Amino acid sequence: MTPHRPWLAYLCLGASMSLVGSYVGLSKWLVAVLPIFLLAWLRFGIAAVAMVGWVRRRADEPRLDGHQRRLLFVESFLGNFLFSICMLYGIKLSTALAAGVIMAALPGVVALLSRWWLKERLTPRVLAGIACAVAGIALVSLLRPATSATGTETAAQTAASHQVLLGNLLLIGAVFCEASYVVIGKKLSAGLSAKRISAIVNLWGLALVTPLGLWQALSFDFAVVAPPTWALLVFYALAASMATVWLWMTGLRHVPAAQAGVFTVLLPVTAAAVGVTLLGEQIAAPQLAAFGLALMGVVLATWPGKAAEHP
Secondary structure (H helix, E strand, O other): OOOOOOHHHHHHHHHHHHHHHHHHHHHHHHHOOOOHHHHHHHHHHHHHHHOHHHOOOOOOOOOOOHHHHHHHHHHHHHHHHHHHHHHHHHHHHOOHHHHHHHHOOHHHHHHHHHHHHHOOOOOHHHHHHHHHHHHHHHHHHHOOOOOOOOOOOOHHHHHHHHHHHHHHHHHHHHHHHHHHHHHHHHHHHOOOOHHHHHHHHHHHHHHHHHHHHHHHHOOOOHHHOOHHHHHHHHHHHHHHHHHHHHHHHHHHOOOOHHHHHHHHHHHHHHHHHHHHHOOOOOOOHHHHHHHHHHHHHHHHHHOOOOOOOOO
């Protein structure tokens, strides 16, 4: 008999990663207007107001123990605070398309962290998938701007190459932060409601970034922010801190972490699609090859093996 499949949980996981991919791409517009720490501070602040009713413990929910409190802090520090900083600075220095390729390494990194923390065995196919993802990242990171008409690289182009490389390294850091978020989230979702996890990790993120956000807010001219940018900021805040976390934690309660990792493929696909269709980024043959390698790594690392046959 075919076992019951939690399709609603799958839908939640897929919607969560699609939202993450969309705001990773669209944040390219936001970082062009707002300083990074101010942007992160506004994001957490807007979401904190929207989720004020989610912090309270339900009557049937146990009190937080010391282990859960530590996990919630680490979840927020890595998955909210550091991820936001690495992703926003990375996307500012690089491109949404490059972010899509690099984020395609997520399932492989999740597998590595699962091996290290959860002691799960890595199969040869998973290792091959990780190798493909790394190759894709290396290819997109080594792409250099076109040289001048004389065939030599100008000082400006050299600086641009270094800037893009730094951006890609920050995006790789964001991948490890997001993978840690996936693994830690599985432990948290077993004992806490998705709403409460979302609210608490957002409050920790707000507390961590407030000093830096206030520092940048004091010297920033808010009059230069146009109404469409404010609307995009509200979408970014509600999607990044509220909707995606709630959707992910809701789905994760009913799906194993390794299986949930499959759905992270929607993050790079959506981010790259936003970069090409909305931001006007051009995709060249080397980038297509890099993206193909990264996606091949995703398929190898996450495709389910054949079920054992029964006589």
